[in-house]
Amino acid sequence: xxxxxxxxxxxxxxxxxxxxxxxxxxxxxxxxxxxxxxxxxxxxxxxxxxxxxxxxxxxxxxxxxxxxxxxxxxxxxxxxxxxxxxxxxxxxxxxxxxxxxxxxxxxxxxxxxxxxxxxxxxxxxxxxxxxxxxxxxxxxxxxxxxxxxxxxxxxxxxxxxxxxxxxxxxxxxxxxxxxxxxxxxxxxxxxxxxxxxxxxxxxxxxxxxxxxxxxxxxxxxxxxxxxxxxxxxxxxxxxxxxxxxxxxxxxxxxxxxxxxxxxxxxxxxxxxxxxxxxxxxxxxxxxxxxxxxxxxxxxxxxxxxxxxxxxxxxxxxxxxxxxxxxxxxxxxxxxxxxxxxx
Amino acid sequence: xxxxxxxxxxxxxxxxxxxxxxxxxxxxxxxxxxxxxxxxxxxxxxxxxxxxxxxxxxxxxxxxxxxxxxxxxxxxxxxxxxxxxxxxxxxxxxxxxxxxxxxxxxxxxxxxxxxxxxxxxxxxxxxxxxxxxxxxxxxxxxxxxxxxxx
Amino acid sequence: xxxxxxxxxxxxxxxxxxxxxxxxxxxxxxxxxxxxxxxxxxxxxxxxxxxxxxxxxxxxxxxxxxxxxxxxxxxxxxxxxxxxxxxxxxxxxxxxxxxxxxxxxxxxxxxxxxxxxxxxxxxxxxxxxxxxxxxxxxxxxxxxxxxxxxxxxxxxxxxxxxxxxxxxxxxxxxxxxxxxxxxxxxxxxxxxxxxxxxxxxxxxxxxxxxxxxxxxxxxxxxxxxxxxxxxxxxxxxxxxxxxxxxxxxxxxxxxxxxxxxxxxxxx
Ligand code: SF4
Ligand code: SF4
Ligand code: SF4
Ligand code: SF4
Numbered sequence: 001x002x003x004x005x006x007x008x009x010x011x012x013x014x015x016x017x018x019x020x021x022x023x024x025x026x027x028x029x030x031x032x033x034x035x036x037x038x039x040x041x042x043x044x045x046x047x048x049x050x051x052x053x054x055x056x057x058x059x060x061x062x063x064x065x066x067x068x069x070x071x072x073x074x075x076x077x078x079x080x081x082x083x084x085x086x087x088x089x090x091x092x093x094x095x096x097x098x099x100x101x102x103x104x105x106x107x108x109x110x111x112x113x114x115x116x117x118x119x120x121x122x123x124x125x126x127x128x129x130x131x132x133x134x135x136x137x138x139x140x141x142x143x144x145x146x147x148x149x150x151x152x153x154x155x156x157x158x159x160x161x162x163x164x165x166x167x168x169x170x171x172x173x174x175x176x177x178x179x180x181x182x183x184x185x186x187x188x189x190x191x192x193x194x195x196x197x198x199x200x201x202x203x204x205x206x207x208x209x210x211x212x213x214x215x216x217x218x219x220x221x222x223x224x225x226x227x228x229x230x231x232x233x234x235x236x237x238x239x240x241x242x243x244x245x246x247x248x249x250x251x252x253x254x255x256x257x258x259x260x261x262x263x264x265x266x267x268x269x270x271x272x273x274x275x276x277x278x279x280x281x282x283x284x285x286x287x288x289x290x291x292x293x294x295x296x297x298x299x300x301x302x303x304x305x306x307x308x309x310x311x312x313x314x315x316x317x318x319x320x321x322x323x324x325x326x327x328x329x330x331x332x333x334x335x336x337x338x339x340x341x342x
Numbered sequence: 343x344x345x346x347x348x349x350x351x352x353x354x355x356x357x358x359x360x361x362x363x364x365x366x367x368x369x370x371x372x373x374x375x376x377x378x379x380x381x382x383x384x385x386x387x388x389x390x391x392x393x394x395x396x397x398x399x400x401x402x403x404x405x406x407x408x409x410x411x412x413x414x415x416x417x418x419x420x421x422x423x424x425x426x427x428x429x430x431x432x433x434x435x436x437x438x439x440x441x442x443x444x445x446x447x448x449x450x451x452x453x454x455x456x457x458x459x460x461x462x463x464x465x466x467x468x469x470x471x472x473x474x475x476x477x478x479x480x481x482x483x484x485x486x487x488x489x490x491x492x
Numbered sequence: 493x494x495x496x497x498x499x500x501x502x503x504x505x506x507x508x509x510x511x512x513x514x515x516x517x518x519x520x521x522x523x524x525x526x527x528x529x530x531x532x533x534x535x536x537x538x539x540x541x542x543x544x545x546x547x548x549x550x551x552x553x554x555x556x557x558x559x560x561x562x563x564x565x566x567x568x569x570x571x572x573x574x575x576x577x578x579x580x581x582x583x584x585x586x587x588x589x590x591x592x593x594x595x596x597x598x599x600x601x602x603x604x605x606x607x608x609x610x611x612x613x614x615x616x617x618x619x620x621x622x623x624x625x626x627x628x629x630x631x632x633x634x635x636x637x638x639x640x641x642x643x644x645x646x647x648x649x650x651x652x653x654x655x656x657x658x659x660x661x662x663x664x665x666x667x668x669x670x671x672x673x674x675x676x677x678x679x680x681x682x683x684x685x686x687x688x689x690x691x692x693x694x695x696x697x698x699x700x701x702x703x704x705x706x707x708x709x710x711x712x713x714x715x716x717x718x719x720x721x722x723x724x725x726x727x728x729x730x731x732x733x734x735x736x737x738x739x740x741x742x743x744x745x746x747x748x749x750x751x752x753x754x755x756x757x758x759x
Contacts, residue, residue: 034648035714056712057650066650067680141520232527232556235549237657239712242650253679257399266680267650274670287555323658323710324545325524390695391668391676394688398678411751421749425732428755429698429746432727433691436630436720438639447759460759476639480684 003155004174004183005193008162012189013170014045019186020094025130028062029096030055039095048097050164053140054315058245059102062093063109063125066242068265070121070252075259087124095131101145101313103133103157105245111307112248130178133158139203142316144329148211150313152203163198171196208329209336211300211310218301220340222293230331231292233324238269240318240326246299246311249275270294296331348402348468350377352461353388355419358409358450365454373458374465377405384408386419390430393444397477403443403468405460410448420448442467443474495599496565497534499591503563504531509589513550514565515543525550529559539565539593546704548573548660551583563589568615569704571608572737573660576700578605579740582663609739617735619703619722626716627723643683645715646690651681655717656693658710661700661736668692690717698724699745702737731755 008016021027021042030052031043037052039059072083095102106126113122136143136152145151155161159179163171172190174183183190241247251268255261268275271292276285285291299311312328319327354360360381366373382388385408393404406427414420427446434441445464449457500512511529514537518524523542527550528534548570550556564570571590577583585605592600592608595615602608619627630638653669656662669677669689677692678685693707701721708718728745729735732753736744 034645038713067682228555232550232553233525235553235654235657235710237654237710238652239654239710242652243712251679255678255680264680267652269652272653274666288553289555319519321654321712323654323706323712325518325522327519330519391688391692394691395676398684398688418749421751421753422746424753424755424758425746425749426695427758428731428753429724429727430695431755431757432731433694433698433720433724435635436638436723436727437642437687437691438635438637440635441757445759446757463759480682480687483683 001175001177001180004180005196006172006174006183006190007169007193007196008172008190009169013162016182016186016189017045017048017096019189020096020182023185025092025094027094027096028059050097050134051138053136053138054099054143054317054320056317056321057243058105058315058317059095059098059131060105060109060245060248062095062129063106063122064113064248064250066267068121070263070265072262073256073260080259085121087121090124090128092128093125093130095129097134097162098131098158099136099315100133100150100152100154100156100158100161101143101315102245103131103161104150104154105313105315106131106157108246108303108307108309108311108313109248111309112246115307130159130182131157132182133161135161135163135198135201136203136205137164137201139205140316142319142327142329143203143205144208144314144316144332146205146207146314147209147329147332148310148312148314152205153198163201165196165198166201171198209333211304211332213336214300214332215304217335217338217340218297221335221338222297224338224340226335226338227289227293230334231289231326234271234288234292234326235324236271236273236288236291237323238267238271239321239323240295240328241269241271242267243317243321245313245315245317247295270298292326296328296335300332300335346469346472348376348465348471348473349400350403350405350461350464350468351396351401352377352379352405352407353382353392353396354379354405354449355385355388355408355415356381356383357415358413358448359407359457361451362449362453362457365451366457367454369454371455371458373461376465376468377461384414384416384419385423386414386416388423390426393430397443397474398481400478402471402474403445403464405445405447405464407447407449407457407460410450413450439477440471442471493537493539496539496591496593497537499599500528500534500537500563501531503589504529504534509561509563511556511559511561512537512563512565512591513547513556514591515539515545515547527556537565539567539597543567544705544709546570546573546658546660546702546706548577549658549706551577551588551660552663557583561587561589563591565593566590566602566608567593568595568612569702571612572617572702573704574605575609575612575737575740576661576702576744577663579742580700580744585740605740612738617703617738618729619726620705623703623705623719623722624726627719627726630719630723645717646686647683648713649681649686649689649715650713651679651686651689652712654710654712655707658706659697659701660704661697661702662693668696690720693717694720694724697721699728699732699734699747700736701725 113119161173249268303311516526516536677688
């Protein structure tokens, strides 16, 4: 559909939030709590943070929760019964106030979960998701959306993208049918736009590297000493992967009591030593440099090659979360300049 | 109202308390039937994780019992166990989990009557505390589908 | 700082060590770990109040062990961690040169780890004051309040295990939480799994934690899990009279015992 532009003021914005909540949507919005800003389900409108740069965690929780019950099983004399979860009962979720990097991440997740196998559970959540994005007027040293084909005002992935204007009102770009349905249902909260220019309020994020050059270097950089040198510091925790909007490694866990139980999908990380450990005891990624390489390769080489997207939206969360300052931007800049034998 | 009958699990060592509990039986001493006894080679083998497993599986209380100090069949298993329990108790207290849910005792092979007392006393204690719902709630919570899928 | 750089340079030049682990300036004003093999690069080394990471975590790392003899910049917590790791046979004492850093930030001369033991013995040990103050507050609460506090904190945990990865003493190649035959700890990050995981981590560090605080600093969700192990460090000291990381021979509080250990709850 052709995008429409409207204006909504701050008071009406809270009303829109309440109205979506009242309509039975589960709202996923950022809140400042425990000394950090992070998304939560159904906070009060007054609790929502609008002045943070980035939330600790991403929005992937809405479609790929940290634990997902795939099915249940019950055993009896006769055998084992599998009980499907009724995913038609998945609630409608509205992601509220997600930055453009986060909104854009959904399209990468869509490709991952529909690449060969169509993940029904993911898709049933995704179908019931609406995204109200919020352009960034602030950024920090860890942000690099502009280096991965996005920008602080990109519309990709949002149903409605809001941009806070200098006069305290918000420009609302209504981008999809779903966005239009939301706007139409709350038409009284919006006013007409008057050619406001969002570009001038957007955060300035300098482009730091050319991602296609990184991808090219990676193709020839598998054995490069870079990996050892740049990852000795990495302690192999999963912090970077867990906060990343695109990291989708998972692990399957069965939990049962007396033969009855459930099968769960839980987040995992390719940075963990046991991630690739075979039953035989052989581990193809035995040391941390190989695992760190996998993380970067996956995002900037394998995914661009195979799925035609970059596995990173430049949100900078991994750099902020890393306890040992493995700054991904620093590494990507170095990788762009890497001397590789062709 | 019907009296609450707590479920208790007892982790006991083979050499002293298990034999002691046997003696309780052969001496025909009656005691509360709320306890399921699980036999271990030694208190030194009774890991705190077994205790948390018991709670996760619905126990309202746990008894841990073995040989008196200096009587351990393996010389020092119970001494090691004692330090572990002291630490475990301290940790539970700090985390706000009532350590009164766990009863530790030394019961020798000759103390059939003491075993009956320990069990009776423990059952009373747990009965007063009521079902361990805080813990059992944890087992149920945290997975979203459980909520919308009944 | 110059002394530190000079000393590191000498050690590398004389081939006394093959690697120096220290701190350098990282990105965005942070300090971070650096690994130096080239004596000409020792100028990168820094030491200031931003240098909080417990570098001893790297001593057990496969790739680092590969270097053989290693010098490591060692403020008190690193010294203590080294002593724990030697006592637990995780590193060989002849492979470690401690570039000791005194309370005032000056370079200490440690010809051997025995000298480190003597140095540590003279220093009053305990939790950092700011953490101890929070512990005191928590200890003054009612049981119910503490339960609510920890439930609120631990529920958030998503089990990235950064707390484990950051701790020098959490070196097991296969942590109990990853053992699934049988499954000891419930692995998913639901409230029960989280509680079990943190009980496990706390118990396995009781008597071994050197109160460096790195587990808490590592947590991306700001969960103050360092308070659990720090509390236990104090408890172990009060109950058993020992502190972790004071000697290369001592066994940790829970791997030893005294016949007259005093408790007041065993029937
Ligand atoms: S790799 Fe890092 S910067 Fe890129 S999307 Fe993931 S968390 Fe964000
Ligand atoms: S890069 Fe940082 S956050 Fe990621 S595994 Fe390594 S130490 Fe952990
Ligand atoms: S670092 Fe934090 S989130 Fe990660 S496992 Fe530890 S407590 Fe949980
Ligand atoms: S404070 Fe945390 S990281 Fe440091 S030694 Fe103790 S448990 Fe390990």
